[in-house]
Amino acid sequence: xxxxxxxxxxxxxxxxxxxxxxxxxxxxxxxxxxxxxxxxxxxxxxxxxxxxxxxxxxxxxxxxxxxxxxxxxxxxxxxxxxxxxxxxxxxxxxxxxxxxxxxxxxxxxx
Amino acid sequence: xxxxxxxxxxxxxxxxxxxxxxxxxxxxxxxxxxxxxxxxxxxxxxxxxxxxxxxxxxxxxxxxxxxxxxxxxxxxxxxxxxxxxxxxxxxxxxxxxxxxxxxxxxxxxxxxxx
Numbered sequence: 001x002x003x004x005x006x007x008x009x010x011x012x013x014x015x016x017x018x019x020x021x022x023x024x025x026x027x028x029x030x031x032x033x034x035x036x037x038x039x040x041x042x043x044x045x046x047x048x049x050x051x052x053x054x055x056x057x058x059x060x061x062x063x064x065x066x067x068x069x070x071x072x073x074x075x076x077x078x079x080x081x082x083x084x085x086x087x088x089x090x091x092x093x094x095x096x097x098x099x100x101x102x103x104x105x106x107x108x109x110x
Numbered sequence: 111x112x113x114x115x116x117x118x119x120x121x122x123x124x125x126x127x128x129x130x131x132x133x134x135x136x137x138x139x140x141x142x143x144x145x146x147x148x149x150x151x152x153x154x155x156x157x158x159x160x161x162x163x164x165x166x167x168x169x170x171x172x173x174x175x176x177x178x179x180x181x182x183x184x185x186x187x188x189x190x191x192x193x194x195x196x197x198x199x200x201x202x203x204x205x206x207x208x209x210x211x212x213x214x215x216x217x218x219x220x221x222x223x224x
Contacts, residue, residue, distance in 0.1 A: 032211065043202055043215040044153070088152060090213075096141045096206045098213055100153040 002027045002099045004091050009104035019076040019106055023089030025099075026070070032092040033065055033072045037085045038103065044088055048074065079108045112137040112207050114216035122222045123193050130189045131219045133203030138183045141206040143213070144176070148199045156201075159186040193223045 003026040013019045021035070032051055036044035048063040050056045050072065056063045062075040072091075076083055086105045090098040113136040123129050133142070142159040157165040157178055165178035180186040190197055203216040 034212070043200075043218045046212055046214065049212055092213075095158075096211065096213065097143065097155060097158065099155075102152045 002030075002091070002093075004089055004099050004101040006087075006089050006101035006104050008102075010107060011104055012107045012109060013079050014109050015079060015081060017079050017108075019079045019083065019108070021074040021076075021087050021089075021104055021106070023072045023074075023091075023101055024070055025072070025089075025091045027091065027093065027099075028067075028070065030070075030091045030093055033063070034090040034092070034098065035061075035063060035072075035074045036088040036090060036100075038088060039085045047087075076106075079106075081108045081110050084108050112139065112205060112214055114203060114205060114214060116203050116216040116219050118219055119217060120220040120222075122224060124224055125194055127193055128189055128191045129193065129221060130187050131201055131203070133186045133188070133216055135184045135205050138208050139205040140208050142180060142186050143204045144178060144186070144188045145202040145204055145215075146199050147202060147218070153202065156188070159188075190221065193221075195223045197221065198223045 005024045035048045038044045050063040050065045060077045064073045086103040088103045089101040092098045115134045144156040145153045147153050155168045156171045157167040159178050159180040161180050177189045200218045200220050202218045
C-alpha cells in the first residue's frame with residue numbers, strides 16, 4: 001500500500017519567517033510529486049510540482065526532492081498570514097493517480 | 111487551466127436516500143477522478159471515471175455504493191447510494207487536462223447525511 005506521511009503539525013511561524021513542510025513516501029516507483037494548498041472550506045489548489053531530484057523554485061516557494069531518501073519538502077520564504085492553510089503532499093505514479101498525505105496546517109502569526 | 115463545475119455544491123440528505131453529483135469540465139481531459147474528503151481528513155481516491163466504460167474503483171469502494179458514469183470526455187457523475195451518516199463528506203471531481211500532467215480539483219460537493 002502506497003503511503004505518504006507528513007509531519008502531524010500544526011506548524012506556527014511568525015510573519016516573514018521560513019516555513020518548512022516535509023513529506024516522505026513509501027513507493028520507490030513514484031514519479032511525480034505535488035504540493036497542494038487548501039484553505040478552510042475550499043478545494044485543494046496546486047502550488048508546486050516536481051519530478052526530478054533537486055530544488056525547484058517558484059516565487060517564495062521552493063520544492064525539494066530527494067528520491068534516494070524518498071523525501072520531498074516545501075519551503076515558504078517570507079511567510080505571510082495569507083499562507084495560513086493546510087498543505088497537502090501528494091505523490092503520483094505512471095497513471096496520474098495521486099496518493100495524498102494527511103496534510104499539515106500552517107499558521108503564520110502577524 | 112480548466113474550469114470544473116460541480117453541482118450540487120452542498121446538500122443535506124436523509125439516511126437511505128441517494129444523491130448524484132455532476133461534474134462538467136470546459137476542456138477535454140485525459141483523466142477524471144472522484145475523491146472523498148471526510149471531515150478533518152485528507153483526500154481518498156474513490157475511482158477513476160473511464161469514458162464509455164465502467165469506472166475503476168480503489169480498494170474499499172464498490173460500484174453498488176458509488177456508481178459512476180462518464181458518457182464523454184468532459185462530463186461525469188458520481189452517485190452516493192443508500193446514504194448513511196458515515197457518507198457525510200466532501201466529494202471532489204478532479205481532472206488531468208490534455209497536454210498537462212497535473213491534477214486540478216473542482217470546488218467540491220459537501221454532503222451531510224442525517
